[in-house]
Each structure stands twice: as C-alpha cells, then as structure tokens.
Amino acid sequence: MSFEVPKIENYKFYLDVAFKKARTKSSQKKIGPSSDKLTKIKILEFTKIETINSVLNSKLRNIIISFPNFENLTEFYTELVRTTIDYKELKKSLGAMDWANKKTSEFSRQYKSKIRGSKTIEDIRKHSQQYYGRISSVLKQISKNLAFLEETRKIMREFPSIKDNIFTVAIAGFPNVGKSTLLSKITTAKPEIKSYAFTTKKLNMGYIKTETRKAQLIDTPGTLDRFNKMNNIEKIAYLAIKYCTNMIIYTFDLTEPYPLKDQKKLLKKLREFDKPIINYLSKTDILDKKTVSDFKKKTKVVTDLEELKKIVMEEMKKY
Ligand SMILES: Nc1nc2c(ncn2[C@@H]2O[C@H](COP(=O)(O)OP(=O)(O)OP(=O)(O)O)[C@@H](O)[C@H]2O)c(=O)[nH]1
Ligand SMILES: [Mg+2]
Numbered sequence: 001m002s003f004e005v006p007k008i009e010n011y012k013f014y015l016d017v018a019f020k021k022a023r024t025k026s027s028q029k030k031i032g033p034s035s036d037k038l039t040k041i042k043i044l045e046f047t048k049i050e051t052i053n054s055v056l057n058s059k060l061r062n063i064i065i066s067f068p069n070f071e072n073l074t075e076f077y078t079e080l081v082r083t084t085i086d087y088k089e090l091k092k093s094l095g096a097m098d099w100a101n102k103k104t105s106e107f108s109r110q111y112k113s114k115i116r117g118s119k120t121i122e123d124i125r126k127h128s129q130q131y132y133g134r135i136s137s138v139l140k141q142i143s144k145n146l147a148f149l150e151e152t153r154k155i156m157r158e159f160p161s162i163k164d165n166i167f168t169v170a171i172a173g174f175p176n177v178g179k180s181t182l183l184s185k186i187t188t189a190k191p192e193i194k195s196y197a198f199t200t201k202k203l204n205m206g207y208i209k210t211e212t213r214k215a216q217l218i219d220t221p222g223t224l225d226r227f228n229k230m231n232n233i234e235k236i237a238y239l240a241i242k243y244c245t246n247m248i249i250y251t252f253d254l255t256e257p258y259p260l261k262d263q264k265k266l267l268k269k270l271r272e273f274d275k276p277i278i279n280y281l282s283k284t285d286i287l288d289k290k291t292v293s294d295f296k297k298k299t300k301v302v303t304d305l306e307e308l309k310k311i312v313m314e315e316m317k318k319y
Contacts, residue, residue, distance in 0.1 A: 003156040005066045008149045011139040018055040019132075022048040038121060045115050045128050052135060053108035060101040063149065064094055068156075074164055076243035083239065084155050084232050086148075093145035093152075103138045107131060158233060160203035160218070162244045167316040168216045170241045172270055173251030174223060174258045178282035180204060182251060183219040186309055191219055198222065201233055203240060208309060215316050218245065223266055241273055247315050248277045249308070252301060254291055255283050278302055278311050 026047045031040050067090070070081055081087060111131035118124045162168065171179045175197035183189050187206025192199055200221035208215045220237040222230075230238065241248065250267050254260065270277060279301040284292050295301065302308045 002161075003068060003159040005068075005153040005156060006062075008063060008146055008153055011143045011146055014056060014059050015136055015139050017059070018052045018135075021055050022051040025051045038118075038124075041121055041124050042115055042118070045124055046112055048128070049108050049112055049115075049131060053104055056104045056135070056139070057101055060097045060104075063146075064097050064101075067094060067149075067152075074243075076162065076239060077159075079239050079243060080159060080236060083235050085152055089148055090152055093142075093148045096142045096145040097149075100138050100142045104135060107134045107138070155232060158202055158236060160205065160236065160240060162203075162205070162218065162240060163216055166214060166216045167247075167319045168218065168245045169247045169249060169312055170218045170220055170237075170245040171249045171251060172220050172237075172241065172266075174253065174256065174263055174266065175199075175221070177251045177253035177256060177258070177263075179251050180219050182249070182280065182282065182305075183217055185305055187217055189217075189219070203233075203237060208312065210313060213313075213316055215312055217249075241270070241275075245273075245275060246319055247312065248273070248275055249312075250277050250279050252279055252281045252295075252299070253283055254281070254287055254295060276315055278308065280308055 026044045029044060029047050031043055035043070070078075070087070073081065108131075111127055111134075114127045115124050118127060171182055173179050176195075176199070180191040180193045180200055183191055183204055183206045184193065187208055189204055189206030191204035191206075198221065200219060202221070204219035206217045206219065208217065218237075218240055220241065222234040222237060226234075248270055250270060252260075252263055256263075267277070267279070279299060281292065281295065281301045281303050284303045292303065296303075302311065
C-alpha cells in the first residue's frame, strides 16, 4: 500500500497549464488555405476548448486516482487514517474533483456547440470568453478542496511503510536518549542522528536478518504519554507500537537532563501495551562504571548490543 501522492497545486496552476497548452496547440494547428476566416477561427477555438478540456480532465482524474483506496487496510492503517485524516472531508474533496471534471466536459461540449452555430467572429469571441469564464469559475469553486487534498497528502507522506506479518520491534524512549543511534548500530539503517532532542520526525525502519528470518525495527520519535495532546507523528508512533510491534526496546539514558523518574514513568506507560519489553542503557561509554553497575543492580537492563540482538532473536523464535 503506497500513501505517496504527487503534489496537488492550487486551482490557478491547473488553469494556467490548461490555457497555456491551449494557446500552444492552436498556434501549431494547420488549417487548409481554402477555409474562410470564420471557419478558421472556429477550428482554432475548437482546438483550444478541446485542449483545455483534455488537460483539466487528465489533471483532475490523476488527483482522484492518486489517492489510495482506504478499504481493506490493516487495522494499523485503518486506525492511522481514522486518527490523522478527516475521511469524510477527503471523500467530499475527491467528489468535488469529479464534479469539476464533469462540469468542465459539459461546458466544453456546450460551448463548442455554441461556437459551431455562430454566424459572426464577434459571436465566437463572446462565446469563447464566456467559456473561459465558466471554466475558471468551476476550478475556483474547488479551490478549498484542492487545498484540503494537499494538506491530506502531506499527512499521508508521514505514514510509515510498516511490513505486515513480520516480527516487529519498536525502539522507544525519551528524546535524545540514543534511539536512532541504536537502530543504526544494530541494523543497516542510516537514520538522522543529532545532538539535540526531537531529531527523529518520522518513523525510521531497519532490519535485523538471520539466515532464515528477518526482524523489523521501528525507531520512534517523541514521548508517548499524552495521546490527546500528541502531534501526528507521535500518534503514528503510538499506533505503530500498539498495532504493529511484537516487542519493545526501551532506551534509558543516564546522561540526560530528563530525570530518571520520568524515564521510568514512560516505561510504565509502555507496559500498558502488554508486550515484552527489554531495557537498553545507552551511552555507557561515557558513563562511569559505578553509575552503570548501580543502575544494573536496580533495573534489569542490557548494555551490550550483541546481547540485545540475541534477546530479540530469541523472542522472534516464539513468534
Ligand atoms: N557517547 C555516546 N553518545 C551517544 C550514544 N547514543 C547516542 N549518542 C548521542 O546522543 C545524541 C542523540 O542521539 P540520537 O540517536 O539522535 O537520539 P534519539 O533518541 O534518536 O533522539 P530523538 O530522535 O531526538 O528522540 C547524539 O549526539 C548521539 O551521537 C552512545 O551510546 N554513546
Ligand atoms: Mg531519533
């Protein structure tokens, strides 16, 4: 399932493209020398109308078909669509594209017929002007729908592509604790790593492979203890953990300004998902040995990456 939709422009853009192409086409049109002036102008106006109609039809149709069909989605994607997208408005907006498409064709037919019956050049000009006005007004009427579809496209662009039916592990924890670094160390993924918090703005995916099996790892951004106040990316991470993961790696960081108390609170929250959790302690290379050993006495935590991978693989065998 792909949620990649090409950029949706504003209505003026589509009018511009259509009118420009109409001018080019009509200037290239070859007309027999025997035609009188009235016939010649009619042929040119026909060419323009047909071009405008065909450009707009194809642009509007492409918008409609570029949006994925939201039926038969997995539970995760169904929830994702439901929580991040105004589905009713989306249907309405796609319906508006269809309406504009039909209106454009209708006016094109109607004005070609008027021009065909015109007796004077002035009449042709008058009908052409009216046609352009009508078409512009149709497109203007779907301006808000185009803007809504573009907003929706941007939201869907953030949807992760999480594979179904594969053992999946989420890496969770406070900002800046080293989640993406961990993903980059135990998989071949190359996520963005920065010294400041909130670096990860989309879910990063990575894979651990054995000869016969594959585990999917999701590096998540942000914290997860405030569903009602979450931004879209946090919601996506929350739903991914809820619906797609079989296991969680919780990253503790003792070098961080985030108090250990808060880090533990978040861990407790994650237990509500009722999935196996392994605790991983990051940045042990810059912690003094005593801090690490004291922490290990109180909390069951892994510091070695090979051991961490082994635990993941063992859990995968149960899956
Ligand atoms: N010394 C040391 N630095 C680390 C380790 N893990 C992460 N860091 C550093 O900590 C900073 C944050 O690392 P990230 O991996 O981006 O942290 P994150 O949890 O993904 O951060 P967000 O995506 O913002 O939530 C970077 O400067 C990393 O280089 C580690 O094991 N040792
Ligand atoms: Mg990160």
